[in-house]
Amino acid sequence: MDKNENGSIEKSQFELVGKNLEAAQNIKRPSMSYLQDAFRRLKKNTPSVISFWILVVLIFMAIVGPMISKGLYGHTYRTQHLSLQDQTSILSNQRSLKLSSNSVFNYSKYKPNLRKTQIEFKKVELKAQSGKLGFIIGDKSEASYQGDLKEYKLEINTTSADNWDSIITKLNAEANNMLKKDPAFRGITFKKSGSNLFVETIGVKKFNSTYWLGTDDLGRDLWTRLWEGSRVSFIIAIVSVLFTGLFGVVYGGISGYIGGTSDNIMMRIIEILMVIPDMLYIMLLSIVMPRGITTITIVLAFTGWMGTAILVRGEVLRLKHSEYVLASQTLGANANRVIFKHLIPNCMGPIIVNMTMMIPRMIFAEAFLSFIGLGVPAPYASLGVLVNDGAKIFYQYPHLLIIPSIVLCLIMLAFNILGDGLRDALDPKLRK
Amino acid sequence: MVKFILKRIAFAIITIICIATITFALMKALPGDPFHNPKLKPEMRQALLQKYGLDQPITTQYFKYMSNLAHGDLGLSYKYLNRPVSQVIKESFPKSFALGWRAMAYSAFFGVLFGIIAALKHQKAPDYIIIFISIVGVSVPSIVMGPLLAYYFGVTLGWLPVTVTDSQLSMILPSFTLGLGTLAFVSRLMRSTTLEVLGQDYVQTAKAKGLSTSKIVWSHVIRNAIMPVVSVLGPAFAGIITGSIVIENVFAVAGLGGYFVTTIADQDYSMTMGITLFYAVLIIVSLLVVDIAYGLIDPRLKISSKGGE
Numbered sequence: 001m002d003k004n005e006n007g008s009i010e011k012s013q014f015e016l017v018g019k020n021l022e023a024a025q026n027i028k029r030p031s032m033s034y035l036q037d038a039f040r041r042l043k044k045n046t047p048s049v050i051s052f053w054i055l056v057v058l059i060f061m062a063i064v065g066p067m068i069s070k071g072l073y074g075h076t077y078r079t080q081h082l083s084l085q086d087q088t089s090i091l092s093n094q095r096s097l098k099l100s101s102n103s104v105f106n107y108s109k110y111k112p113n114l115r116k117t118q119i120e121f122k123k124v125e126l127k128a129q130s131g132k133l134g135f136i137i138g139d140k141s142e143a144s145y146q147g148d149l150k151e152y153k154l155e156i157n158t159t160s161a162d163n164w165d166s167i168i169t170k171l172n173a174e175a176n177n178m179l180k181k182d183p184a185f186r187g188i189t190f191k192k193s194g195s196n197l198f199v200e201t202i203g204v205k206k207f208n209s210t211y212w213l214g215t216d217d218l219g220r221d222l223w224t225r226l227w228e229g230s231r232v233s234f235i236i237a238i239v240s241v242l243f244t245g246l247f248g249v250v251y252g253g254i255s256g257y258i259g260g261t262s263d264n265i266m267m268r269i270i271e272i273l274m275v276i277p278d279m280l281y282i283m284l285l286s287i288v289m290p291r292g293i294t295t296i297t298i299v300l301a302f303t304g305w306m307g308t309a310i311l312v313r314g315e316v317l318r319l320k321h322s323e324y325v326l327a328s329q330t331l332g333a334n335a336n337r338v339i340f341k342h343l344i345p346n347c348m349g350p351i352i353v354n355m356t357m358m359i360p361r362m363i364f365a366e367a368f369l370s371f372i373g374l375g376v377p378a379p380y381a382s383l384g385v386l387v388n389d390g391a392k393i394f395y396q397y398p399h400l401l402i403i404p405s406i407v408l409c410l411i412m413l414a415f416n417i418l419g420d421g422l423r424d425a426l427d428p429k430l431r432k
Numbered sequence: 433m434v435k436f437i438l439k440r441i442a443f444a445i446i447t448i449i450c451i452a453t454i455t456f457a458l459m460k461a462l463p464g465d466p467f468h469n470p471k472l473k474p475e476m477r478q479a480l481l482q483k484y485g486l487d488q489p490i491t492t493q494y495f496k497y498m499s500n501l502a503h504g505d506l507g508l509s510y511k512y513l514n515r516p517v518s519q520v521i522k523e524s525f526p527k528s529f530a531l532g533w534r535a536m537a538y539s540a541f542f543g544v545l546f547g548i549i550a551a552l553k554h555q556k557a558p559d560y561i562i563i564f565i566s567i568v569g570v571s572v573p574s575i576v577m578g579p580l581l582a583y584y585f586g587v588t589l590g591w592l593p594v595t596v597t598d599s600q601l602s603m604i605l606p607s608f609t610l611g612l613g614t615l616a617f618v619s620r621l622m623r624s625t626t627l628e629v630l631g632q633d634y635v636q637t638a639k640a641k642g643l644s645t646s647k648i649v650w651s652h653v654i655r656n657a658i659m660p661v662v663s664v665l666g667p668a669f670a671g672i673i674t675g676s677i678v679i680e681n682v683f684a685v686a687g688l689g690g691y692f693v694t695t696i697a698d699q700d701y702s703m704t705m706g707i708t709l710f711y712a713v714l715i716i717v718s719l720l721v722v723d724i725a726y727g728l729i730d731p732r733l734k735i736s737s738k739g740g741e
Contacts, residue, residue, distance in 0.1 A: 272447050284708055287701065288458045364573050371575055371678055372693045384575075391579045391682070395587065405576040412571040 038349070041425040048421025051414035058411060062234055065227025073210050073221075077228040078379040081219035088214040088399050092117070094203030095138040095152075095186065103131030104158055104167070107197070118200035124192075130160045133167070137188060137201060152185055154178060168192055214399055216389065222403060229381035230407055236297050236382070237362035243301035245355050248308025253339045255309065256316030267313070270306045282365060286374040293376055296369060300362050308354055315347030349426035356419040360412040367408065383408045437724050444720045449498075451712045455705050456497050460490065484508065506706035511698055517706030521688060528676050528687035531596075531607050535672055536665075539611030540618060544661060547622020548649060551630060551657075562619055569616025574675055578609045578682035596685045606683040610675050614668045618661055625657040632656075659730055666722035670715040 032040070042048055069075040094117035099110075109122035134155035156170045171190045179187045187202035208214060213222040255266040281303045289295040319325065320343065328338050344351075367384030369375040376382040383404055390401030472480075481487040485496060500507065506517035550562040582605060586594035593602040629635065630653060638648045677689035684690070688707060695703040 271443070272450055284455065284458050284705070287696070287704055288461050360571070367573055367575055368674075368678065371681070373696045387573075387575050391575060394579045394583060398583075401576070401579060405572075405580075409572050409576065412573070413567065416567065416571055 034349075038422075038425045042421055045421040045424065047417050048425075051417040051421070054410060054414045055418065058230060058407065058414075059234060062227050062230040066224050066231070069212070069221055069224045075211075075221035075224045077220065077225050077381050079220060081215070083219065084211070084215055085217055085219040086215060086397050087208055087211055088397070089208045089212055090205055091208045092203045092205040093186065094118075094201045095188075097188070097199060097201050098136050099134075100136045100153065101132045101134040101155065103128060104133045105197075117203070118198070121197040121199075123195050124197045125195075126164065130158055130162075132157055133171070135188070135199070137185070150184065152178060152182075154188065164192055213403055214397075216400055217393060217397075222400065225381040225386060226404055226407060229383045229386045229404065230411070232293060232376060232380060232382040233363050233366055233384070233408075233411075236293060236300065236366050237359045240297045240300035240304065240362050241355050241358045243297075244304035244308055244358065245351065247301070248305040249312050249344055249351065251305065252309035252312030252314075253316055253344055256313035257320055257335060257339050257343065259317075263313075267310075270309060274306050274310075282369060283372070283374065286369060291374065291377045293380070296366060296376065300365055303365075304358055304362065307358075308351065311350055311354055312344075312347060315350060316343050319343055319346055353419055353423045353426060356415060356422055360415040363408070363411060363415075383411075433727065436727050440720055440723050440727075444716050447716055448713055451716075452498060452501055452709060453494075455709050456494055459701065459705050484510070501709075506709065507702050509700055510702045511695075511700035517703055517710075520691060520703065521707065521710055524686060524688045524691050527596075527685055528680065528689055531603065531610060531679070531685060531687065532672055532676055534603055534607035535611035535676075536614070536669060538607065539614035539672075540661075540665065540668075543615045543618025544622050544654075544658065546615070546619035547661075548626050548654065548657075550619065550623040551626035552645075552649070554627060559623075562623070566616035566620045569612045570620075572612075574609050574613065574678050575682070577612060578606075578679060581605055581609055582683065594683065596683050606679050606685060609682070610672060610679045613671060613675060617664070617668065617671075621664060622657065622661050625660050626653060629653050629657045659726075662729070663722065663726050666715075666719035669718045669722070673711055673715060 066077065096116040097112075097119055098116065099119070104126065105121075105124045106127050107121035107124045109120075111120040111122060112118070132155060134153060137152040137154060138150050154171070154174055156167075156174050158167055158170070162170070168190050175188045175190070178185050189200050189202060191198040191200075211221050211223065213226060216222055216225065251266065251270075255263045282299050285299040285302065286295060289299070316339070325338055325342055328342055333341070363383065366375065366382060367387060370382060370384030371388050375384050375388075386404035387401060387408060390397075390404055394401045478487070485493060488496070497507070504518060506521070509515040509517065509520075546562045546565070550559045553559050582594040585592045585605060592605050593599070594605065596602045596606055635648060635652055638652050676687065677692055679685070680687045680689035681693055688710075692704070692707050695701075695707065
């Protein structure tokens with residue numbers, strides 16, 4: 001804007017715009033519904049967004065994962081290859097090793113690794129310089145990649161002139177000899193550091209290209225079982241939560257809206273049911289009903305609805321004297337319509353939060369049932385079944401526990417964080 | 433106050449009767465009867481049915497069952513001859529209890545402590561660490577936590593024994609795992625209630641009067657913030673009881689929870705139901721005790737009940 005010489009603003013510089021009624025009616029910013037607003041707030045909550053995407057990925061994998069391994073290698077959750085049991089995702093063709101004859105040295109501790117491809121003798125001491133020292137390398141009965149049905153024997157004779165250095169040299173020389181004769185032997189190294197003797201067979205490590213995450217004790221593909229199990233767990237949790245939600249909403253809605261004696265009786269029933277902990281119901285019902293995925297879903301659905309019902313009742317009690325309810329009633333709407341068209345949609349926020357928080361509880365309950373032997377029956381997999389099977393042989397094959405546990409914990413963590421985020425986002429008190 | 437207590441007790445009794453009835457009905461709903469074995473001669477079968485009172489009409493059986501329960505008799509095992517359920521409970525429950533009270537005590541104490549620390553250091557490093565611990569405690573199931581802890585502290589580091597014997601040291605791992613969920617839950621609750629109390633006017637006043645932080649926390653904050661925590665100790669106890677079923681199996685404790693899983697595998701239903709009922713009564717009684725204790729220590733409840741129910 002130009003200023004004239006003395007710096008003051010002249011009246012002539014202004015122009016009358018007049019009233020523009022149409023423009024006044026325009027809404028510049030798009031109007032936001034409650035859910036849009038909540039969603040916008042949720043998007044600002046980084047942990048929730050990350051949790052959401054983790055869940056999306058996990059659910060996607062639960063659907064697609066088993067298909068991939070089936071399409072590529074024909075694995076299903078129940079195909080067994082007993083000869084390929086207990087593989088990890090890294091394979092090596094090192095041969096197994098055992099001491100066959102030893103009249104040379106004493107040791108305080110004999111420490112092989114899991115597959116016996118290396119052995120450590122702690123605190124070795126020569127007891128007699130002259131004698132025989134032999135190892136058996138490989139195993140005739142080993143048919144997997146880890147061996148090829150061959151067995152070798154490495155043996156040296158020591159004389160009284162030998163000390164540790166010369167014994168080690170002799171052993172290594174003998175191993176080189178054998179390797180020259182048959183390259184399939186792949187070699188073996190002997191090392192002595194301090195007072196410990198360390199023996200290891202040589203081999204190549206490679207990624208397990210058919211069983212990406214390894215196999216379990218029956219030679220079933222862990223990758224397939226993991227995602228198949230996640231799918232079963234997700235289905236059980238989500239379906240049972242939907243049922244509890246549905247039943248809780250109907251029960252709580254009716255109880256809150258009608259009020260009076262019916263409300264009183266309905267709430268007393270819930271109070272009695274609430275006192276008994278969920279797990280006891282779940283156990284009792286699972287004992288009586290035939291084992292299976294359907295049973296677990298029904299049982300879990302039966303135990304979770306009380307919390308939702310109390311929540312919905314509270315919300316309905318709060319909302320039922322609102323103007324829009326009165327308006328609807330005046331226009332002749334019956335109870336059914338008022339409850340399900342007006343009241344329930346208005347207390348959807350807390351219900352969604354409640355259902356989100358319930359899913360990890362259901363997954364945990366399923367794992368618990370599998371643990372005490374009332375879970376998904378044998379050939380089927382669920383996360384609970386996998387974790388329990390893994391826990392049984394954890395010391396030998398840690399991957400069978402750790403991999404399913406990671407997925408289980410991720411699901412629980414993600415749902416808990418997402419639930420927290422949703423609660424913050426849907427809380428009208430925080431709305432600006 | 434008396435009215436409140438009586439009402440609670442009446443409620444607990446009704447609940448126990450309901451559960452006993454449900455248990456009885458479920459037992460009857462089990463497919464087949466326990467002596468349905470084609471090898472069994474009819475007269476032997478009859479004798480067995482008579483011994484367990486299963487030849488009577490169902491109403492008689494029900495009243496017999498209820499009166500036995502009232503006398504503390506939970507019935508006989510169908511699997512092992514002449515082994516009463518109450519005997520098994522008497523033998524194995526003390527071992528579970530030894531684990532349970534330790535878990536409860538440490539998780540309640542550290543839960544409260546962590547909650548206060550987190551609230552005092554709101555949105556600083558200790559707060560985030562404690563929130564992280566509580567999220568992990570809630571999200572990592574004990575089935576996973578148990579073997580992992582046993583492996584690292586018991587096998588890799590070799591600090592603690594992995595199976596439970598009579599020594600105090602062997603109790604550490606199982607009770608720690610057992611209490612972890614409660615610890616997480618209590619510290620989270622304590623944090624939020626403490627934050628709420630810290631924002632109250634009387635805390636501001638105390639601060640303005642120049643009281644030290646420790647004095648404020650001890651005599652103003654804890655007393656007010658701990659009430660909701662007391663009220664959740666009952667459910668927490670229930671959680672520890674069901675949790676012990678898992679933990680006792682992970683750490684090979686010869687307690688009731690460990691035995692419970694065996695009865696399921698054995699299909700010894702009368703035993704399973706008996707133990708379940710025992711758990712239910714235990715939980716209901718503990719909820720009742722917590723409820724009454726809460727009523728006794730919370731002055732607000734006293735006033736409101738004086739004002740007329």
